[in-house]
Amino acid sequence: MKSFVAERGVVAPMDRANVDTDLIIPKQFLKSIRRSGFGPHLFDDLRYLDEGQPGQDCSKRPVNPDFPLNQPRYQGASILLARENFGCGSSREHAPWALEDHGFRCIIAPSFADIFYNNCFKNGILPIVLDEHVVDTLFRELYANEGYELTVDLEEQQVTTPNGDIYSFEVDEFRRHCLLKGLDDIGLTLEDADAIRAYELGSRERSPWLFDVIR
Amino acid sequence: MSGQTLYDKLWQSHLVRQRDDGSALIYIDRHLIHEVTSPQAFEGLRMAGRKPWRLDANLAVPDHNVPTERVERSGGVAAIADPVSRLQVQTLDDNCRDFDIVEFEINDVRQGIVHVVGPEQGATLPGMTVVCGDSHTSTHGALGALAHGIGTSEVEHVLATQCLIQQKMKNMLVRIDGRLQPGVLAKDVVLAVIGEIGTAGGSGYAIEFGGEVVRNMSMEGRMTMCNMSIEAGARMGMVAVDDTTLEYVKGRPYAPRGAMWERAEQAWRELRSDDHAHFDRVVVLRGEDIKPQVTWGTSPEMVLPIDGCLPDPANIENATERAAVERALHYMGLQAGMPITAIRPDRVFIGSCTNSRIEDLRAAAAVVRGKRVAASLKQALVVPGSGQVKKQAEAEGLDKVFIEAGMEWREPGCSMCLAMNADKLGQGEHCASTSNRNFEGRQGFGGRTHLVSPAMAAAAAIAGHFVDVRDW
């Protein structure tokens, strides 16, 4: 897994509540059996004026000029500023894959949907929860200043604005540790193989109907 | 000392290891697999040279991409017209063969939507931890199981270790007291709950549905409610085990039998929250107050009773909320203040893991029997949730009722719920749909979804606009 320690980058706005995973990456792109290449289709329905198809050349498509990611001032953004319940809907990991592929390393919002939040950490993306009024302030500053950048530090658990305001954020210790080190959590879990086998023995005693049924 | 909730019990009994940092290793009893979220996980296993930890915990079935038209379907995987869909279904077959995982293939009579198939086959049982790379895995919680969706990285993690690293959720009780009015179904109840707590209301919680209404509900109804827990923001929803659960499970192909059944039943009877269990949040609704529900906007919380009128952004103070309502009205092509009953669907979809079980089809058939769909309708699709549901419905003659009413009777799959196959809405079309998500573009690019119960969808198909099925 990719590690995340700190990031300083341009911020792009996604100024609406309840952004769902269908909006982040529409279903026709879920037919891919690969993990990469979703970036050009991030927010496809909002970004382009036509309906996207998997495998097409997006450079020839009509773009929606009103959509922030199409505007010059947000090019190269690596931090996405969003509203509440970001990432609601399906469990598709294609959503963080598309965000990551497009270049986003960090998403800041007042709240995230549970599955999406979890999926971000598996893909080297840091989702940060900040208070709603802090997010409001950041949106205001972002709109007022072209080239607005934030600095995010996972070690210190802080977001720093260009004028030096510092906002602290919470993140649970295990996820922080894995993300900082870029750890493969399957490998970590397999270190507990003996505990898993011991659990299975006990479970087989207690609830034998759970084993050897689907063959 | 306060007692344990159902969720606490399920969590406790699957705890392999509690780590000091607050995370826990949780054992997974059943892993369901479908074609969309698994290919990258199998690829990950291959690349790391890993093998599945325990084969008999896994069951696979293709559902999202499969065609539902008989002609295309009858040719099996090779006949899927869309080459990208075909490759995905083929990849599932190949992976299951390579890794030796049991799969109900495309034309197996046991095939169907993964969340219909699991309970129907007894592959998901009370007291289990159940996961699948699909957010509507919450459905299986209706059996008294701890069931939730996971991403593809976690699919790989479960395949490789039979465990997941989890943080414990908070407990929420959603209690529906009293009785439902005739014509009001489980779908209306869960939509009303979402209307009450919002699509983020359950975030961070495991929801338990209880109260007299849920106790009197069939398993199909409970599955409909747990299915949509995710639309209320909760990864999981569950219902305590009772006689209804046990009767449903008994005799299913993978359910325990004989002496083993006796033992299991005894254990399963404990699967309910203790009398003094502590819930971090309790939400109470009165069954009598719940009317048939229709969503008007682009989020499941944008829902109103059938006699309601659309909101007017001019009356909304909060700016983010006002913008959301404005955007939704614009996307849906609807006017502020108009009555729900004035909305005219172009298509009707009865199906999905929310409402494609036999009871749902019976409820819809009862409404359309002997009638014809409105001339204004472009299409009315009925898509059974599984091959077994289809067989049962045909044995009861429900297929004929639908066909005689001018509806299409299809092969099982996800179909127009998310439009990954050929079944989709055209741009700007309105759909009365029994599925679970009304997001922009969900049922087709520019499509406009209204979530309703199967009875309400059927009534709208006949009337040509939304009507109160209580007056039917």
Ligand code: SF4
């Ligand atoms: S029916 Fe719809 S919600 Fe259910 S699994 Fe299929 S696509 Fe997902």
